[in-house]
Amino acid sequence: MTLKRLIPTAVLLAALPMGAWANDPPGSLEEVGYIMTTLLFLVGGFLVFWMAAGFAMLEAGLVRSKNVAMQLTKNMALFSIAALMYWLVGFNLMYPGEFNGYIAFNFVPTVLEPVGLDSAAATLDYASVGSDFFFQLMFVAATASIVSGALAERIKLWPFLIFVVVLTGIMYPISGSWQWGGGWLSKLGFSDFAGSTIVHSVGGWAALAGALVLGPRIGKYKDGRTVPMPGSNLALATLGTFILWLGWFGFNGGSQLAMGTVGDITDVSRIFANTNMAAAAGSVVALILTQILYKKPDLTMVLNGALAGLVSITAEPLAPSLAGSILIGAVGGVIVVITVPLLDKLKIDDVVGAIPVHLIAGIWGTIAVAFSGSATIGAQITGILAYGVFTFVISLVLWFVLKAVMGIRVSEEDEINGLDMAELGMEAYPEFSKG
Amino acid sequence: MTLKRLIPTAVLLAALPMGAWANDPPGSLEEVGYIMTTLLFLVGGFLVFWMAAGFAMLEAGLVRSKNVAMQLTKNMALFSIAALMYWLVGFNLMYPGEFNGYIAFNFVPTVLEPVGLDSAAATLDYASVGSDFFFQLMFVAATASIVSGALAERIKLWPFLIFVVVLTGIMYPISGSWQWGGGWLSKLGFSDFAGSTIVHSVGGWAALAGALVLGPRIGKYKDGRTVPMPGSNLALATLGTFILWLGWFGFNGGSQLAMGTVGDITDVSRIFANTNMAAAAGSVVALILTQILYKKPDLTMVLNGALAGLVSITAEPLAPSLAGSILIGAVGGVIVVITVPLLDKLKIDDVVGAIPVHLIAGIWGTIAVAFSGSATIGAQITGILAYGVFTFVISLVLWFVLKAVMGIRVSEEDEINGLDMAELGMEAYPEFSKG
Amino acid sequence: MTLKRLIPTAVLLAALPMGAWANDPPGSLEEVGYIMTTLLFLVGGFLVFWMAAGFAMLEAGLVRSKNVAMQLTKNMALFSIAALMYWLVGFNLMYPGEFNGYIAFNFVPTVLEPVGLDSAAATLDYASVGSDFFFQLMFVAATASIVSGALAERIKLWPFLIFVVVLTGIMYPISGSWQWGGGWLSKLGFSDFAGSTIVHSVGGWAALAGALVLGPRIGKYKDGRTVPMPGSNLALATLGTFILWLGWFGFNGGSQLAMGTVGDITDVSRIFANTNMAAAAGSVVALILTQILYKKPDLTMVLNGALAGLVSITAEPLAPSLAGSILIGAVGGVIVVITVPLLDKLKIDDVVGAIPVHLIAGIWGTIAVAFSGSATIGAQITGILAYGVFTFVISLVLWFVLKAVMGIRVSEEDEINGLDMAELGMEAYPEFSKG
Amino acid sequence: MNVKLIIATIKPFKLDEVRQALTSAGVTGMMVTEIKGFGAQSGHTEIYRGAEYAVNFVPKIKIEVVVPASMAEQIVEIITKNAQTGKIGDGKIFVLDVSQAVRVRTGETNEDAL
Amino acid sequence: MNVKLIIATIKPFKLDEVRQALTSAGVTGMMVTEIKGFGAQSGHTEIYRGAEYAVNFVPKIKIEVVVPASMAEQIVEIITKNAQTGKIGDGKIFVLDVSQAVRVRTGETNEDAL
Amino acid sequence: MNVKLIIATIKPFKLDEVRQALTSAGVTGMMVTEIKGFGAQSGHTEIYRGAEYAVNFVPKIKIEVVVPASMAEQIVEIITKNAQTGKIGDGKIFVLDVSQAVRVRTGETNEDAL
Numbered sequence A, B, C: 001m002t003l004k005r006l007i008p009t010a011v012l013l014a015a016l017p018m019g020a021w022a023n024d025p026p027g028s029l030e031e032v033g034y035i036m037t038t039l040l041f042l043v044g045g046f047l048v049f050w051m052a053a054g055f056a057m058l059e060a061g062l063v064r065s066k067n068v069a070m071q072l073t074k075n076m077a078l079f080s081i082a083a084l085m086y087w088l089v090g091f092n093l094m095y096p097g098e099f100n101g102y103i104a105f106n107f108v109p110t111v112l113e114p115v116g117l118d119s120a121a122a123t124l125d126y127a128s129v130g131s132d133f134f135f136q137l138m139f140v141a142a143t144a145s146i147v148s149g150a151l152a153e154r155i156k157l158w159p160f161l162i163f164v165v166v167l168t169g170i171m172y173p174i175s176g177s178w179q180w181g182g183g184w185l186s187k188l189g190f191s192d193f194a195g196s197t198i199v200h201s202v203g204g205w206a207a208l209a210g211a212l213v214l215g216p217r218i219g220k221y222k223d224g225r226t227v228p229m230p231g232s233n234l235a236l237a238t239l240g241t242f243i244l245w246l247g248w249f250g251f252n253g254g255s256q257l258a259m260g261t262v263g264d265i266t267d268v269s270r271i272f273a274n275t276n277m278a279a280a281a282g283s284v285v286a287l288i289l290t291q292i293l294y295k296k297p298d299l300t301m302v303l304n305g306a307l308a309g310l311v312s313i314t315a316e317p318l319a320p321s322l323a324g325s326i327l328i329g330a331v332g333g334v335i336v337v338i339t340v341p342l343l344d345k346l347k348i349d350d351v352v353g354a355i356p357v358h359l360i361a362g363i364w365g366t367i368a369v370a371f372s373g374s375a376t377i378g379a380q381i382t383g384i385l386a387y388g389v390f391t392f393v394i395s396l397v398l399w400f401v402l403k404a405v406m407g408i409r410v411s412e413e414d415e416i417n418g419l420d421m422a423e424l425g426m427e428a429y430p431e432f433s434k435g
Numbered sequence D, E, F: 001m002n003v004k005l006i007i008a009t010i011k012p013f014k015l016d017e018v019r020q021a022l023t024s025a026g027v028t029g030m031m032v033t034e035i036k037g038f039g040a041q042s043g044h045t046e047i048y049r050g051a052e053y054a055v056n057f058v059p060k061i062k063i064e065v066v067v068p069a070s071m072a073e074q075i076v077e078i079i080t081k082n083a084q085t086g087k088i089g090d091g092k093i094f095v096l097d098v099s100q101a102v103r104v105r106t107g108e109t110n111e112d113a114l
């Protein structure tokens, strides 16, 4: 593209003939529509990519310092693996075109359009495959990030990454195809706009199965009491939450899957505004509730509350009014404040609150779709159960197999000394003395 | 939007009829203009949203570690509250359409266009209400963030949040309407492109009033000397500054309020370039000045300098040349280096330098508009005074009322032990021993 | 732009005549093409700007805590200086229009189009100068950031900044003009799409020269052994890597330099997807290799691996298939794992691994272009040598001159006590005790 | 004099156990410091960016408790019992004589100060 | 021997006052350590993510200063006076005998080392 | 009793040298603490956001090593030799009597505990 770079100043100096390096304009409004929707996927895609950093910071901030480097490693690795697996099989498994509606046997790596695609050969009424692949890819990575948070501080690196390989390459794409791939659930009328269930609950179910098989961290539950293990860096956790909030505009807005008409871009605007309102409501509700229940607000609950609000609105960020979105998000905030301690009562050790935020709020958001009339409650419940059973059962089996074959939990001594020194041989904050 | 997701690979496999899920293209160039301007608001809006994270990190980095978790809580809460209040009353108060030009009695929550807006019903020569609301909303949040920084480390959480409710729901929208709502100042010829005065100075005035009523932190001024209380994490503070710098492109660029023509997008480009130059100049000037004055450069001043450069150019980021922008930003850098210690002489304790950066540089930027000929100096002074008097007086009253009713300052013991343990019962860095 | 802000709610309330503040639509599809490409530069530009924050966080995380504040200062300063110098001379030196192909004697500051540019006066087949300047400017800053990382923890602030002045104002623009300015290398058929050589290797060569003149940190190499000096904050380093990864979509995608046609936006999509794949491959390969070689994975190598993957694909992110991109990135990952210890064997102390990541992977990426057939191996080698010799020699001379004139290295005592207290008189983490 | 300073260095995760045991034994206070310990446990090597290095110091907790001489014997036993894992690196206990103890708040001295 | 080690644990915000008072009393140096204190002041409970926990340790500062035996009495008084708030948690002072003191720079010993 | 506690405060970058010297002299363990030192070296002023302030404390390392009385003399010399730069701030060494030493792992006491 070298020479093109020559133009601007060339122009500036009116020193050169232009023709040579001229860009072509769009040939028609059809092409403009295609360009706009593709752009939506690219911008939406990089925003959702940014969520990978959000999960990494949130989780790094909520684990104890002796496990921070490992949590960062897991997040870098899982995103990279998700990208490779989704290319290798995931994308075509999930969007197979015609298939039986349950499982597509379409194990081929993704191939993009040729360079300099001719507009005649393009899907002018949609967008480029490259942009769509880029956008979709980011969603599967989010699913895997959810799991890493819940199982932090005790799971071994490699078994976890093997689980990620299967989750991102096989499990998520197959169940995703049921709805977004045009499978049986979509025909049944299930509705999940941007993935409260398909992305977030699925991650939550996999995390729940893992937490059950793995068991709680040493000392987390002592003679009936829950022993808090405060996160080592709440500034990072807050940064992570802001990053996720930002990325969510791409997550939900991009899921409009069209930006070429007045109606579509106006819908995207509506989605942005609704998404923001739900998050705001979730955080304020968590702030007030913790103040009332515990006499002091809990920052980590406020962070979880904002995220729960976001997950809640994700199943239907378009149809509700701003007021409706506030309501939906607020319920998400209530959910975390109630279910975080509840999980502890059940001795399910979820380090970052991933299960309340992604699984439970995800279920709520999916049910809430029925209220906005975009789907029947029956279809929604069916979908929730389908994804729950499929993901939870397969995950459970997979975790048990991994446990049997190679063990999924580090030794007691390693856990006590921290995964950073034990599994990585390095610390995240080597110079700062730990308490 | 499910089925649409099916297309791309369907296409890839040429396996499906397309029609069914086809997106429509824009119907006309008018629609393209609307789409572009709406897109400007969406992209500009998420960039300005990002500034909320910037303020949070900047402030978290500049307070002492015993108050970090509380500062983070305040920033999460104030953004969420600003969003809710602006929806509830702010937006319609600020953009009331026809009104007396001073106060609109228009207390209705914001309602967006219907889903799938028909282009016939759209304001084709502007943008969607949803995108405009989303964009405007981010500005009010910025105003509130400015206050939280200046009053850090000693103000009680709830009185502060109540102030935020009034500031974002009532004060900012009313004074904003004078100019951006088409009120008396706009008719008078006052000019403030993106809000040096309307957003930044207003935040600064509210912060100044608060700082006066609240008083300095314990031990900040001892027998005539200023006792530095170094920020606990300059890496976070620098990150926050970079985030704000990035967000500012949306803040100023989006304020072009149009992207549908060659002229408009070229203006947006010009704004991006000018904004970047002003920030660069502010930071370099602060670097050199502190080296000269103090023999050693001061990183925190460099950060403040960049921000002051940004605030300075915000009142008129379009008209000046690149050279002019550098000059305007450079003066901003001088302002912080001079006025930060000056405030200390006056025993006004501004923890993060919000008043020099946002109030004083904001005034400078607003005056500088006159030089670029976009407004008369008289109109600019009138505007500066109008916003100053209105915001400062009401804030002062409000702070006094809050002080009388519930007290705005934590107890001496709580301040000494830190707000984190006292008001939240948790620490931001629980494992790291503090000095 | 005041009044325009009035519209939306005005419309909402159907209370006002519209005409007055109406935005114009694009006049033709030619204009739409111009708007889209300009938008590509603006979005790409702010993404690349974001990389400045990425470098700052990465480097702040990989230096020891006693040097963090200085590293942050250098990064803020170098970006600001790069912006000023590129405006003052760089941009017009690099894009001189017609010139002898080697050096343009075109030392004039950049001037942008007038406000409200008429479409007749615009380069409709390209984009606005403002957007192009904004975009190009970010690249030169990246080059300078590379140098700061390699020379961290021992170089004096001011000599370093003087070097940055020359690098960003003169050296980078001149050598850049050989290719992107339409100079002799472009005529020779050299190909470097987004700057593996022109940006990254150039930064690497300058860093290498500096590292040689400066020498290693005290105690880094003791009786033949390399003494690790672990980074103080791997969470920041990981955040920095994610930021760079995100920014790279703008870096490579924006370098398509056109977004106005189906072919162009589809190419941009392809670039996004390829860039992401190369990064993922680089990080996974580094993860696996360090596990195999050292029995434990090395997070810092994984971070470097992802970045090396990105640098590798930067010379040709468009032509390769997804599979090809994975391969190219994977080799980048191998390169860092092998060459990081290799440099230590040579007693070249590169604090953050900038030379392996940017120089060596950059060379690899440039050579790999030949494989994808976008250029001859001969032309590529010529380009690599031209940039290498030019940048390395001039840098070496410059470093020696600076050393002779003012000294480039802090005193032994200052280095031991840390640059933060010695040169800034402040610490990045004053409250946390260091080990 | 009849007050002793007991300095114990133990494994960090044992702190809570030891603290509780001491409390039930009537110890009303102590000073806890994070330290780095060097000893037989130290010295294994790790690799950072391809370079080997020896981890000479391991994180330890230092407990300092001042008690009446009469209690010293028993306190040492309690710490030994509760800090013990049997694995190398369990730590040490040192007992020193204190010639005077004062409670800042009241000025009380010696045993009354504890 | 005629040199004493005075160990004082005080409330962190009192450090500066105490330091100044000691300096004016002729103390030329000291060692300061951040510690966690356990005592009567400790033990209030907080809630984190819905789970109650007891805050057993409160941040304290430990000052160690070595002085000629002759000064010890006075130093203890000065610390007591300046560290006192009257509220629980003010801290303790312990005095120990030092059998030898050396200044590294010069090798001077005992009182000359201080 | 025949065991001594040697407390040395040194410049942080000297730690490794001292550690190695002590090891080769047969010292099998030590406790290392990061402290802030106040002394003749302290007191230069810096400027933060335009306000001057005195840097009263400089980072130091405190080494605590318990050795048989017979070795004490030699250990003090080794530390002095290896921690010395000749510049102000090199630090101090203090020797105290230990009335009892115990190895937690085994319960061994006194010299056997070291």
Ligand SMILES: Nc1ncnc2c1ncn2[C@@H]1O[C@H](COP(=O)(O)OP(=O)(O)O)[C@@H](O)[C@H]1O
Pocket (backbone or CB within 6 Å): D009, D036, D037, D038, D039, D040, D041, D042, D058, D060, D087, D088, D089, D090, D091, D092, F028, F029, F030, F031, F064, F065, F066, F067, F103, F104, F105, F114
């Ligand atoms: N001679 C000594 N003086 C002071 N502290 C010591 C001494 N020897 C060991 N320690 C402390 O005791 C800890 C444990 O000692 P170590 O030799 O590792 O195992 P063990 O206690 O089982 O013998 C060390 O980390 C160090 O903190």
Ligand SMILES: Nc1ncnc2c1ncn2[C@@H]1O[C@H](COP(=O)(O)OP(=O)(O)O)[C@@H](O)[C@H]1O
Pocket (backbone or CB within 6 Å): D028, D029, D030, D031, D064, D065, D066, D067, D103, D104, D105, D114, E009, E036, E037, E038, E039, E040, E041, E042, E058, E060, E087, E088, E089, E090, E091, E092
């Ligand atoms: N027996 C003890 N041995 C060593 N340090 C002690 C002892 N008792 C108290 N301390 C220290 O003194 C501090 C204050 O003691 P505390 O009982 O809380 O209040 P007060 O000093 O008013 O009695 C504690 O935090 C602890 O650091």
Ligand SMILES: Nc1ncnc2c1ncn2[C@@H]1O[C@H](COP(=O)(O)OP(=O)(O)O)[C@@H](O)[C@H]1O
Pocket (backbone or CB within 6 Å): E028, E029, E030, E031, E064, E065, E066, E067, E103, E104, E105, E114, F009, F036, F037, F038, F039, F040, F041, F042, F058, F060, F087, F088, F089, F090, F091, F092
């Ligand atoms: N009287 C003292 N008691 C305890 N520690 C001291 C005393 N005097 C000095 N120190 C410690 O020794 C360190 C060095 O002392 P200083 O007076 O600065 O230089 P020098 O050791 O050369 O005399 C101080 O930082 C402090 O940690």
